[in-house]
Amino acid sequence: MPFLQISSGHHHVADGIMEYLKGLEEEFECEKVDILSYTYGAAEKLVSSAYLKWIHTFPDFYSWLYNRSAIKTRPNQKKAYRLFKLLFLWRMRKLIEEKKPDLIICTHALPSFLLNEMKLKKSHTIPVINVYTDYFMNEIWGTEAIDYHFVPSKEINEELIKKGVNPEQIHVTGIPVHPHIMKHTSRVKNRPMxxxxxxxxxxxxxxxxxxxxxxxxxxxxxxxxxxxxxxxxxxxxxxxxxxxxxxxxxxxxxxxxxxxxxxxxxxxxxxxxxxxxxxxxxxxxxxxxxxxxxxxxxxxxxxxxxxxxxxxxxxxxxxxxxxxxxxxxxxxxxxxxxxxxxxxxxxxLTSVDLTEILTKVLAKLQNEKKG
CATH class of the missing domain: 3.40.50.2000 (Glycogen Phosphorylase B;)
Structure with missing residues (x-):
């Protein structure tokens, strides 16, 4: 679950994870769903356009608002984000009822927040994985009821542990890249430029x-x-x-x-x-x-x-x-x-390949489901 239809890192990471799942022995039916498009249809294009224009036209105001709403919080203060709940919670429930997924992977903070809220209230028990696509964790991400976290750095790993997340639920993967982006090779030497x-x-x-x-x-x-x-x-x-x-x-x-x-x-x-x-x-x-x-x-x-x-x-x-x-x-x-x-x-970072991490996580979730 990314957010918006803009060709962003949320989508690239989701595409990469889907490709990794295709490479596993078991067959997976994967689908990307943007909760905004799913809820409000064509209005998503308007929101995306307004978002980009806002960044262009009022960069300082956007920066201030983002820091105030998504990053900087007072100690022990948990933002309620009531507007997000009002706009999307009802539709997330419908989406789950309609799709009946076995696993949900969030590459954006908003769906993670909504699913975490629902799990805390026992509205669903579907396993959820957070895959972070920036080198920090904003305050919107759900944490308490999320099953696994694929984090970009040891700093985020430590931050989640401080929030009470079990270290066994965290994997320091870096921001996942598509499996076709292979590790570096030797570059051509003695070129004219x-x-x-x-x-x-x-x-x-x-x-x-x-x-x-x-x-x-x-x-x-x-x-x-x-x-x-x-x-x-x-x-x-x-x-x-x-x-x-x-x-x-x-x-x-x-x-x-x-x-x-x-x-x-x-x-x-x-x-x-x-x-x-x-x-x-x-x-x-x-x-x-x-x-x-x-x-x-x-x-x-x-x-x-x-x-x-x-x-x-x-x-x-x-x-x-x-x-x-x-x-x-x-x-x-x-x-x-x-x-x-x-x-x-x-x-x-973990030395274990993302394919292996996914295999172990899925096997554990499957065993927990049987148990």
Missing amino acids: YSVLISGGNLGAGAIKTLIQNLKPSGQIQYSVLCGKNEKLYQFLEQLHDPLIKAFPYISSKKEISSLYDEADAIITKPGGVTISECLLKKIPIFVYHALPGQEEVNFQFLMKKGLAYQLKDWEKKGQVEIQILEVLQSEQQKEQLQKQLRQYHAE
Whole structure:
């Protein structure tokens, strides 16, 4: 259960989990359901559009409101979120009655909150797994009655334990990536130019166009821009006719995305959870040029605290981006320091494959059901 129909990390993680389940011996019938579309139909498009416009037009207000409502709470204060209950609880009950699922996996906080409320009131006993898609846990996520938690870091693991969650119910998986995004491979050496990916323009949000306009390629870096479904961005790049800036339209194949990562010496991106998780898996140097208000701001703070990414400064000025990237790529000391931080981060994650974790969790849930 993700939320909204926007092509977000919630959906990418859900798709990846479904692919992992398909790889197991047992057969699974999986279905993604967005509770907003299920409840209010076409109104979802209006909400999605308003959400994106809000972020663009009033970023500071959105950031303030998100922090106030979803992150910052007074000690021992539990927000009631009465509006969420009023709008969606009745429909969640209907959904469960209609689908009769054996397991529910939440990749967004809202359905997790609703299902947790229902379990606490004994409205249903269906096992629920939280799969967190950012590098923090906002206050909306349900915890008390959730059966398992797939968390992105040891910090979230510790936070859940403090909330009273049994450590055996928590798996430090990192943010799950699609199984076709394989671990990093050796990159091609002795190439005439460095290869740098640019992503973050899929939804038209952020400032990727400004970034590209100010690149001022010197000939030392070949840039590949992942435009996603942002047709305007793709057309803009095609019209530049710059041989050092290559535009890629939407790529549906995860294997193709994985290959592009393998060819890259670095990536310039926004701190969206899934993209960052893929880059951490591939051990690619990450350069953050912009963070959308709310979730991405908090993700960025996590990355900087852990030393897992670089902040691009003065990226609106011509030529500054390339200077900063080359400074890192041409420094063995900086590259080794980054690899040290990456090794430390990966050492904090479980060494067990997600397929194996899912197999064990499902077997345990099945045994509990029989018992």
